[in-house]
Amino acid sequence: MKEALVLLVFLISPVRVRSTASSNLTVSLPGCPDKCGNISIPYPFGIGTDCAATSLNPFFALTCNDTFQPPRPMIIGNSSTPREVIDISLEHGEVRSYGPVSYSCFRANNTILENYTAEIILDGTPFIPSTTRNRLTAIGCSAMGVIGGSNPNPYVTGCFSYCQGINDTEDGAPCTGMGCCEAPISSNLTDFLVILSNLSSVWNFNPCFYAMVVEVGWYSFRKQDLVGHRFINERATRGAPIVSDWAIRNGSCPKEGTIEPKDYACVSTNSYCVSASNGPGYLCNCSEGYEGNPYLRGGCQGVCLSALVVVSLACFLVMKLQRIRHRKEKDEYFKQNGGLKLYDEMRSRQVDTILVLTEKDIKKATDNYSMDRVLGCGGRGMVYRGTLDNNEEVAIKKSKTIDDDCREEFVNEMIILSQINHRNIVRLLGCCLEVDVPMLVYEFIPNGTLYDSLHNNDQTLPIPLDLRLKIATQSAEALAYIHSSTSRTILHGDVKSLNILLDNECNAKVSDFGASALKPLDKNDFIMLIQGTLGYLDPETFVSHHLTDKSDVYSFGVVLLELITRKRAIYMDDFNEQKSLSHTFVLMFQQNKLWDMLDSEIIDDEDMVVLEKLAELVMHCLSPRGDDRPTMKEVAERLLMLKRLQMQLATKTKPIRVRYSHGGPSGPVDSDEIRYHGMETTKLVFDVDS
Numbered sequence: 001m002k003e004a005l006v007l008l009v010f011l012i013s014p015v016r017v018r019s020t021a022s023s024n025l026t027v028s029l030p031g032c033p034d035k036c037g038n039i040s041i042p043y044p045f046g047i048g049t050d051c052a053a054t055s056l057n058p059f060f061a062l063t064c065n066d067t068f069q070p071p072r073p074m075i076i077g078n079s080s081t082p083r084e085v086i087d088i089s090l091e092h093g094e095v096r097s098y099g100p101v102s103y104s105c106f107r108a109n110n111t112i113l114e115n116y117t118a119e120i121i122l123d124g125t126p127f128i129p130s131t132t133r134n135r136l137t138a139i140g141c142s143a144m145g146v147i148g149g150s151n152p153n154p155y156v157t158g159c160f161s162y163c164q165g166i167n168d169t170e171d172g173a174p175c176t177g178m179g180c181c182e183a184p185i186s187s188n189l190t191d192f193l194v195i196l197s198n199l200s201s202v203w204n205f206n207p208c209f210y211a212m213v214v215e216v217g218w219y220s221f222r223k224q225d226l227v228g229h230r231f232i233n234e235r236a237t238r239g240a241p242i243v244s245d246w247a248i249r250n251g252s253c254p255k256e257g258t259i260e261p262k263d264y265a266c267v268s269t270n271s272y273c274v275s276a277s278n279g280p281g282y283l284c285n286c287s288e289g290y291e292g293n294p295y296l297r298g299g300c301q302g303v304c305l306s307a308l309v310v311v312s313l314a315c316f317l318v319m320k321l322q323r324i325r326h327r328k329e330k331d332e333y334f335k336q337n338g339g340l341k342l343y344d345e346m347r348s349r350q351v352d353t354i355l356v357l358t359e360k361d362i363k364k365a366t367d368n369y370s371m372d373r374v375l376g377c378g379g380r381g382m383v384y385r386g387t388l389d390n391n392e393e394v395a396i397k398k399s400k401t402i403d404d405d406c407r408e409e410f411v412n413e414m415i416i417l418s419q420i421n422h423r424n425i426v427r428l429l430g431c432c433l434e435v436d437v438p439m440l441v442y443e444f445i446p447n448g449t450l451y452d453s454l455h456n457n458d459q460t461l462p463i464p465l466d467l468r469l470k471i472a473t474q475s476a477e478a479l480a481y482i483h484s485s486t487s488r489t490i491l492h493g494d495v496k497s498l499n500i501l502l503d504n505e506c507n508a509k510v511s512d513f514g515a516s517a518l519k520p521l522d523k524n525d526f527i528m529l530i531q532g533t534l535g536y537l538d539p540e541t542f543v544s545h546h547l548t549d550k551s552d553v554y555s556f557g558v559v560l561l562e563l564i565t566r567k568r569a570i571y572m573d574d575f576n577e578q579k580s581l582s583h584t585f586v587l588m589f590q591q592n593k594l595w596d597m598l599d600s601e602i603i604d605d606e607d608m609v610v611l612e613k614l615a616e617l618v619m620h621c622l623s624p625r626g627d628d629r630p631t632m633k634e635v636a637e638r639l640l641m642l643k644r645l646q647m648q649l650a651t652k653t654k655p656i657r658v659r660y661s662h663g664g665p666s667g668p669v670d671s672d673e674i675r676y677h678g679m680e681t682t683k684l685v686f687d688v689d690s
Contacts, residue, residue: 025291025292025293025299025301026292026293026296026299027040027041027042027043027090027292027293027296028041028042028043028046028051029043029046029051029296032046032047032048032050032051033047033051033064036062036064036071036072036073036085037064037068037070037071037072037073038070039072039073039085039086039087039088040087040088041062041073041088042088042090042293042295043293043295043296043299044056044057044060044248044265044295045060045061045062045088046060046061046062047061047062047063047064047073048061048062048063049061053265053295055263056126056248056250056263056265057124057125057126057248057249057250059075059076059124059125059126059127060126062074062075062076062085063076063082065082072084072085073085075095075097075127081100083097083098083099083239084097084098084238084239085097086098086241090293090294090295091285093245093246093247093276093277093283094130094133094243094244094245094246095127095243095244095246096215096241096242096243096244097241097242097244098238098239098240098241098242099118099120099212099213099214099239099240099241099242100116100118100119100120100194100212100239100240101116101118101210101211101212101231101232101236101239101240102116102117102118102145102194102195102196102210102211102212103115103116103196103208103209103210103211103229103232104116104196104208104209105207105208105209105229106207106208107207108204108207113207117193117194117195117196118193118194118211118212118213119192119193119194120189120191120192120194120213121190121191122189122190122191122244123190123191125190126246126247126248126249126281127244127245127246128187128188128189128190128244128245128246128278128279129185129189129213129242129243129244129245130243130244130245130278131184131185131186131187131278132216133215133216133243134185134213134214134215134216134242134243135182135183135184135185135213135214135216136157136158136159136182136183136184136185136194136211136212136213137175137180137181137182137211137212137213137214137219137240138158138159138160138161138180138181138196138209138210138211139161139179139180139209139210139211139219139221139225139226139231140161140179140180140196140206140208140209140210140226141161141162141163141166141179141206141209141226142160142161142162142163143160143161143196143197143209143211144158144159144160144161144196144197145158145159145161145181145183145194145195145196145197145211146158146194146195146196146197146211147183147185147189147192147193147194147195147213148192148193148195148534149186149189149190149191149192149193154533154534154535154570154578155186155189155192155533155534156534156537157183157184157185157186158183159177159181159182159183160177160181160545161175161177161178161179161180161181162177162178163178163179163206163226165178166178166179166223166226169221169223171220171221171222171223171224172220172221172222173220173221174220174221175219175220175221178221179221179223179225179226180219180221180225185213187278187279187377188278188279194211194212194213195211196209196210196211205226205227206226206227207228208226208228208229208231208232210225210231210232210236212236212240213240213242214240214241214242215240215241215242215243218240218241219235219240222235245276245277245278245279247276247278247279247280247281247282247283248265248281248282248283248284249276249279249280249281250263250281251263251264251265251281251282252275252280252281252282253273253274253275253282254273265282265284265295266284266294266295267294267295267296267297267299268284268286268292268293268294268295268296268297268298268299268300269298269300270286270287270289270290270300270302271284271285271286271287271290271294271299271300272284272285272287272294275371286299286300287300289302289303290302290303291303354418354428354429354430354431355388355429355430355431355441356430356431356432356433357430357431357432357441358432358434359432359434359435361388361389361432362386362396362432362439364389365384365386365387365388365394365396366384366385366386366396369382369384369398370384373385373386375395376449376498381397381398381399382397382398383395383396383397383398384396384398385444386441393444394429394430394441394442394443394444395426395441395442395443395444395445395511396439396440396441396442397439397440397441397442397512398437398439399437399438399439417490420481420482420486422477422478422481423474423507424474424475424477424478424481424507424508424509424510425478425481425482425509425510425511426442426443426445426501426509426510426511426512427442427443428440428441428442429441429442429443442511445501445502445503445509445511446503446504447501447502447503447504447506448501448502449497449498449499449500449501449502450471450497450498450500450501450502450508450559450562450563451496451497451498451500451562453502454497454562454563454566455497455562455566455568462601463566463601464601464602465602465604465607465610465611465646466643466646466647466650467506468563468564468602469610469614469639469642469643469646470506470507470508470643471500471502471506471508471563472508472559472560472563472639473636473639473640473643474507474508475500475508475510475556475559476556476632476635476636476639477636477640478508478509478510479492479495479510479552479556479632479636480631480632480633480635480636482510483549483552483631483632483633484631484632484633489549491547491548491549491551491552492510492512492552492555493547493551493552494512494533494536494555495536495552495555495556495559496533496536496555496558496559496569497559497562497569498533499511499512500559533569534569534570535558535568535569535570535580535581535582536554536555536558536559536569537555538550538551538554538555538626539554539624540554540624540625540626541554541626548626549631549632550626550627550629550631551626552632553621553626553629553630553631553632553635554621554622554626554629556621556632556635557582557618557620557621557622557629558581558582558622560614560617560618560621561581561582561585561618562581564597564598564599564602564611564614564615564618565581565585565597565598565599566599566601567581567597568581569581569582582622584597585597585618585622586619586622589615589619594611594612594615598611606649606650607646607649609645609649610642610645610646610649613638613642614642617630617635617638617639617642621635
């Protein structure tokens, strides 16, 4: 190994010959400036419309502000405030620029002195903030930073910072909650706000609070940032650096053997096309052995032969060293993610239901994570449709990150999930542990999501009330099972119609609960970061940062609303304004306008009593206080009774027998004689004569 390192140093030194030759390569259009101040401006970017590829996107045209020395390049964008460019990379498809910082400053009496909310609008531009290179960061004491966007789907996440024990925190500390906090951002964000909320009285030493989307590693905590406006005045005078992925967004790589479109950007010979890593579009690269600007005709030029040979030898050696290191990394990841413990459990407990797959197996099953295999994506990761060697179809979840504190819990959680055998829960089949973030393999459910059936498919397709009650009952039974019937309570944390799958017989299958709650939380545990989906989030959990089983109950109440109204959790009203379904329903119910909210397809005089009791159940699930909500077991029991009652009313020929759980009369009772008092119907069990 030592000899290999010496040889590598020897081989790298002649590469300087190539760098000298490449320094004369053209990067801009002929006759156009290739720099603004000290910043290189490579085509398709350019200073002014005549020097940029405006036919591909008008926002490739930059301005050069010469009121500064040296001058500074600016992106005009879709806002009135230009953003200063720090650098542009053709190779990586990235632009670093200064972004805005949200802030709120308060007087001693807690009144707002000044306030600014940063909004970034990138619709129509080639730019999308990088999910791997940026973080949402909030600075302050008892401050919550929140990022919210609506493109392509409603999205919100945030983090909370506190200052108890701040004097013991050293300057330069990472943002883990003390004085500042961080949270990942979602992919494909092109229109979003960075919002700041102070959740307690203003501290005398900390009158100002800040929130921003900022490049990973740029900010580290400093006590002075809490004093007055020092952060803005000293560290962020030009804004906070943000890394955006750029690409040619108005097209895609042409398929092999097809004619290139007229506006194809890879015009240089010896160039090729690659799909963008973030969002739609593509980038251009010079072929192996060539370097330069692939967006210019003749831009990719051959490298000096001797340098190419040297570099090839160096690359070969580096690849060999990387292969050895990669194998060691896989072994470390396997141990780190609990692989050895899993094998011990498999031997001692005879857990043989878990498939332990390699990264190679996963890549083969998903055609190397092909976009054609994507079943869904969100802020936490991607789900792929895969095919194993035995031709079994599976769903493979590839998460983005996992907290290091949760790694010890991962195998225990996986073993518990593998032992769950509930007909309405998606089965966990296996895992891949030799990667940084372990991947989970589930059974494949072919009929899509409840969300698609309610909202995305042809809404003229009828969904009768009995089928809706069946789906609701099965989903509630599954959630009740993981809350109370397993050896260890599992909290879902992200109950929504997108996470309820339907099989070929329209049976409900609850999914995505294993990875969203890797560590079941004690009722006193404080969560630094609440992640969920806008419209389903329990408001009590969002404020208190305590995740409980009643948080799932609230979210399930919103799913019930979707079933009886056929409206999205965040929907557009008749005035084309976004509305919260749960908030609107509560208001309409209190105003005795329930029928204005229900889906007209299921409104029927015979089902009136069922719909009324179902609406009352929803109201209980949406109670502001978690303690006032029923348990999922109670919700499942009530739905089962309503399902049986609806079946009885539909037949109109069979009597209802009422059995009192605490004794009392029994026998046939006419449905009109039944009297309900609030949610006390849990004391009755409805039987249908067979």
